[in-house]
Amino acid sequence: MATAAMTFARPLSPSERWFWIIDQISPANCSGRVRLYGRLPLERLERAAAALVAEYPLLRVGVRDTAGGPRFGGLAESRLPVRRVVSADPEAWLRELDAEMVEGFEVGMGLARVVDVVRHPDTPAEQHDIILTISHVIVDGRSLVAALRKLIEFADPPAAVEGRGDAAVSPGRLPIPPSDELIPVGARGFWRYAYTTLYDQLAALALRPRRLRGTRPVPLGHRRTRIVHRVLEAEAVAGLTSDCRRAGVTVHGALAAAVARAVAERAGPEAAGVVGIGSPVDFRDALVPQPDRDELGIYAPVLSGFVRYGPGMSLWDMARSVNRQVARGVRQRRHLATVAGMRFGTPRSVKSGWRIVELIDRRAPWNVSVTNLGRVEFPDRVGEWELSGLLLAASNSCVSALTVAITTAHREMQFGFCYVDGMLTGREAEAFADRVLGELTARPDSLVEQVSAR
Structure with missing residues (x-):
């Protein structure tokens, strides 16, 4: 045709x-x-x-x-x-x-x-x-x-x-x-992009956030992603959702807080500090005109978050911090300004891009992101077929150590812990995944743990 x-x-x-x-x-x-x-x-x-x-x-x-x-x-x-x-x-x-x-x-x-x-x-x-x-x-x-x-x-x-x-x-x-071409005019411009970039850099200088500490360095061109898979079953998902509602936080806030705690545990013995976490934010609804919900494209820029941890800081305290920072970033349209401003900062070639990638790898305030799609519209049945196990995975490429990709569908929450092989060993990645899901399920007021790896 x-x-x-x-x-x-x-x-x-x-x-x-x-x-x-x-x-x-x-x-x-x-x-x-x-x-x-x-x-x-x-x-x-x-x-x-x-x-x-x-x-x-x-x-x-x-x-x-x-x-x-x-x-x-x-x-x-x-x-x-x-x-x-x-x-x-x-x-x-x-x-x-x-x-x-x-x-x-x-x-x-x-x-x-x-x-x-x-x-x-x-x-x-x-x-x-x-x-x-x-x-x-x-x-x-x-x-x-x-x-x-x-x-x-x-x-x-x-x-x-x-x-x-x-x-x-x-x-x-x-x-x-x-x-890039659908960003509303009010969120465009070099100075908006410069402010957003400077904001993250100054926050990182002041807070000195911890990143995921790898077992050993892996050269940029040799980085490859492997996956640890975990599932949160229906009753545990309902319990987590209910607990988040009572605590006044979003599920994404709780997920990012649990990941931040696991990063802090690996970062060192310090009793308190700040962990850097990236949160992709879907911005389709803010574009002009709005693309169809099923359109292919890149519609989820990442907002930087700096999550405090330490004695007396509960999972819910950390989740509220995540929620406040994401909400503030969206309100300030920092995610829009970042994408609109990429025309000022994106290299023209791979050769010039190497230098930028190396700089980001050394100095970015976070190297872990939590990509939570939330409840996904995916049918339980199509025709005579039953469907289950919807899982997302993403390569870390060369500017991240770990992406935690999460989907909720078919009455369960699927986790893909996508890690750079070598920066974490398989056993370390398994332990990290168990630590995160333990934070989400082993709470005094939670339902019985129903975590499985299948």
Whole structure:
């Protein structure tokens, strides 16, 4: 089907160019996984992948490094490759997800791929772990999950019968401007960007926040991400939500506070201090015009937070601090100013980008972020299939040590502790994850612990 989107081409925006630069140094990928119970022939999943490509212009382009800078350009063959793995091992999907974090994209050849990990094929117990991976150059966590949901819906047998799973009749979307160009005028300008940058730097100088201390340094170009997976079951999620409501804090505040406590524990024996935590904030609603909720793109800039810990500081005290700082940053539109101002600070090339990346790696006030998508609109059933286990994972690339990615769907909360291999050992990352979930569940007034690793 010929659409205007098939000829889509433009320079990368400053925020896209930033992720392209760090991806050239170390992979910058986003992955989503969902478990599907039921029969799913490979050809049906491949048709759904073709329909997803027809839906989104950004899945029909690659990135070319030109004399004028990196540009999106149409691919000779627009396809979303699907790789199937059959294994009786219940942990095979997690190994495949680990591999997706490590394997970078040949960005000139495409920016997305699918892995289907199958257990018990051709039996009544057949199940699939569907993993969709897209380069961080064109997505954030929320838009990645939206694309994963559409992939499953396109694969639904009635959709295929009705033609909705057929790429040849998909109406597709027209390209929209990148988020950088949708920032409202009042949040733009060099001085707003300079104020936001200076604010974080002065706060860091005054507070001297602690970062996650790694076991050993890992060179930027050698950093690869691995994942520790944890699940908070339905009753424990309800207990956490209820406790947050009684304490007057958001669930994100409690999650970030628990992570900050675990970072502080690793930082050293000091009884009190400050931990730096990054909180991505979805800003779609603030853009003009507002993009569709299912649009692909980078719509979640990070706000820096400085969380105090020490004797007498409860989890709820720390959570309130997180909430106040995020609310103040949004009210001041610092997240908007940061993205709008990237045109002043984003390097033009990988060569010049190395120096900026090295500087950030040494001096950033935080190297841990908490990416909490909250309750995600993802169906429990599609057609005859039951769905569960919605999980998000993100490569740390070269400017972070740990990303804690959290989704709440299917009556459970899924955690992906995405850590730089070597900066933490596998055992240390497991212990860190258990420490965080212990903080969230082992409270005197909480429900019985229901934490599982599965």
